[in-house]
Amino acid sequence: MTVYNTFISRLKMNYAAASVLTIIAIGSLIILSPLHIDSKEYFWLFSVLFLSLVLMLSLEWLVFTLQIRPIRVCFEHEIESFSALQNVYLRTHRLPSLAVKRILGPHLFGMLLPACGLGFYFIHIGKLSIPYYYVTLAIFGIVLVVGMRAMVEFYLTSYAIRPLLTELCEWSVRLFGKELTLGGRVLISIRRKLRWSFFMIGAFPILLYSLFVQLQLGNWSMADNTYWINAVFILIVGLGFAFIGSRLLTREIELPIQHLYERMGEVKIGNLRTGAFDLFSDEFSRLVSGFNHMLRGIKVQAARNNQLLESYFATLAAALDARDPYTAGHSLRVAEYAVNIGILAKLPDDQLHDLRKAALLHDIGKIGIRDDVLLKDGRLTDEEWEQIKQHPVLGELILKQIEPMDAMAPFLPGVRSHHERYDGQGYPDGLQGDEIPLFGRIIAVADAFDAMTSDRPYRKGMDKSTAIGILEEGKGTQWDPLFADLFIEAYRKHLKS
Incomplete structure (x- = not known):
């Protein structure tokens, strides 16, 4: 109280x-x-x-x-x-x-x-x-x-x-x-508040003096026409200056505030490449300098966080690959292939970053598969194959346990759907064509190429040209034709160069 x-x-x-x-x-x-x-x-x-x-x-x-x-x-x-x-x-x-x-x-x-x-x-x-x-x-x-x-x-x-x-x-x-x-x-805009204030401050002395003069005259008829013409003219000029001045002063204060507000809006949506311009020579210059200094600190912290996050994803992928010495480096290679396809497809930078992380973690669900099934040298039984086919779903469930959940949300579709087929014969959901999430269609091409060209205990990896031929035969049925074509054309251009 x-x-x-x-x-x-x-x-x-x-x-x-x-x-x-x-x-x-x-x-x-x-x-x-x-x-x-x-x-x-x-x-x-x-x-x-x-x-x-x-x-x-x-x-x-x-x-x-x-x-x-x-x-x-x-x-x-x-x-x-x-x-x-x-x-x-x-x-x-x-x-x-x-x-x-x-x-x-x-x-x-x-x-x-x-x-x-x-x-x-x-x-x-x-x-x-x-x-x-x-x-x-x-x-x-x-x-x-x-x-x-x-x-x-x-x-x-x-x-x-x-x-x-x-x-x-x-x-x-x-x-x-x-x-x-x-x-x-x-609740009340600074424009409205300052315009009325500046106008009243400018107009009040003029109007008060005019009122005093009228009181001294005592009657309208005590002044001739010349007086009234001059008095009205001066009054209009004075009020005009008060009106114009109030708007100029308001704009002078409003512009730097609006400039900083727009830059803050860009930062709010994640654009850290922005910055406030030092357009003002008064105290607002200190605000602009402070804002830019704060933004530089946010950029440094964001870069460190991204570096830690990248290391975290790479470490997870390396830990998964370490379970099977024959697939060591698989996740990193798939991520590299997937990002290259994304670049060829002209995906924006933020999507490319998310695509890389999704590709690094695409097989994370294999952590939940028993070693005697995952590392089996011979042919898998139908029951064992069904267990293997559950790894996309397991991967999605694992990533959903990571907090904050919204941070993992962009990667979940790619992890769950990277074994879907373009003709709808894939797993786990049997999606078809463009029903398959974008990241899933891209990672499917990258994953298949690396799987075909990598050595296994029960077979040696095929040469890359043969794998490219299989991709070409399977585009439109097993793989998205757009992304398969981009990968194939890039490989052939690389051979010519």
Whole structure:
């Protein structure tokens, strides 16, 4: 409750200070205006202002109580769920915008409308002898002052809620083990916020001075046409500069933020080759430098992780091949052949990396096959052959046990389907044609070529030209014709060179 009590005290202090400044501003306009009225009329005038002020404060207190209630309940009672805390967190973030509504609404409906209505009424019945013209200027002046106050209240509230948000975040981690976040949600855009702020800061002095001059004139008819032409011209020029300046300043701040946001988006989808350009000479240059420095660190770490992962896959493949001295190096050779086919098929780099890993692990399921079956010298029985045919499924099951599961997901189809045939006569699923996953069709060609050209205890490996001839005969039936042709053509070009 200490943080909440401090927060409420700060809001009340900000409100009191802003209210005093508003009253001084409005009072100054009244005092400086050339009113020629007696003491009784001053009584009626200040009575109108007093009643309007009381109504405004009452309405504003009611609105403030309603706005702050969910946050107060959160701190006075125990939070029961993370979703409830998330709602309070979101409500707290909305308080600056709600503060603007809290200022504008009560001032308009609680002060401006009653004050002007009573003012016009008392002038009509003769209690006040001031011109209607002054009441019209008063409306303009109150709107102007209240608008500036709303802007100030927005920024003061934005500053005041930060300790409260920090406390809510700490509660969330402590009570529910989750982090509170907006998830990138923008409650009020920086463009909208800064444009209105810069415009009001630029326009306020011009409009306030124009209002003061009109009060001093006392009537529209006291100035000739030349004065009004000059006054309108200056006012338009001043407001035009405020309008243009607000957009230029907003763009100057928005552009570097947008530039960094776009680069962050590229990093988020895995593109570490990007980087922010040093296009800015102010403090944003430090942000760009920090971002690029952080990105270089991520690149180094990612390279190390990839190196470790490659070593991990190669070690797994080597451990599998070590079970059978006659197939030593088989997984590495299949991976090399498969990647070459992928390059010829113009696969993107990320797919080539995944293809290599899938090829390295394509026979990982043989770990689950008994040695007396896997290493048997003679012909396999039907039962033993059925066991061998289970190694793609076993390989998929083994890889599914590795965490995180999504890291293994790209390799599973290639591991499971590398013994499928293009004509649908393969195993384990009997897939046909393009139903067979891409990696499975590529690895099938590479695996078959290396199997045919490798020595076995019961036979010597055939020469590569013979194996190429078998691939050519089997394309379109056993193997995907596209990938078989790519491999065959590459082999023949290699022979000619």
